[in-house]
Amino acid sequence: xxxxxxxxxxxxxxxxxxxxxxxxxxxxxxxxxxxxxxxxxxxxxxxxxxxxxxxxxxxxxxxxxxxxxxxxxxxxxxxxxxxxxxxxxxxxxxxxxxxxxxxxx
Numbered sequence: 001x002x003x004x005x006x007x008x009x010x011x012x013x014x015x016x017x018x019x020x021x022x023x024x025x026x027x028x029x030x031x032x033x034x035x036x037x038x039x040x041x042x043x044x045x046x047x048x049x050x051x052x053x054x055x056x057x058x059x060x061x062x063x064x065x066x067x068x069x070x071x072x073x074x075x076x077x078x079x080x081x082x083x084x085x086x087x088x089x090x091x092x093x094x095x096x097x098x099x100x101x102x103x104x105x
Contacts, residue, residue, distance in 0.1 A: 002084045049076040050087040054098060 021027050031040055045068050052062045059073050068076075080087050092099045 046072065046076050047087070047090075049073055050080050051091055051095070053077055053080050054088075054091055054095075 017030070021030055035043075045066055048066050049062055049068050049072060052065065053073070053076065057065075059070055062068060062073050063070060076087070
């Protein structure tokens with residue numbers, strides 16, 4: 001499985017730490033300490049691109065709305081379509097009204 005490439009004790013520890021966060025304010029505090037502003041902006045941009053792709057927006061519109069490069073949009077597209085299913089899982093939970101009938105991986 002694709003996620004095996006990132007699996008490690010250290011990654012488990014990070015994910016367990018994230019799962020311990022209780023609310024958005026705790027997330028802000030933790031991620032402010034954990035990641036640089038650039039890293040956080042990149043992650044938020046990729047999630048927004050995935051959301052826009054699920055809404056069937058064009059690459060041009062996504063680029064204009066998010067500032068993402070076409071390379072980033074293409075990479076996110078590959079993950080949405082052929083990745084481990086993480087984007088689709090999270091987006092289905094955040095926006096159940098937009099849930100697609102995609103393969104649940």
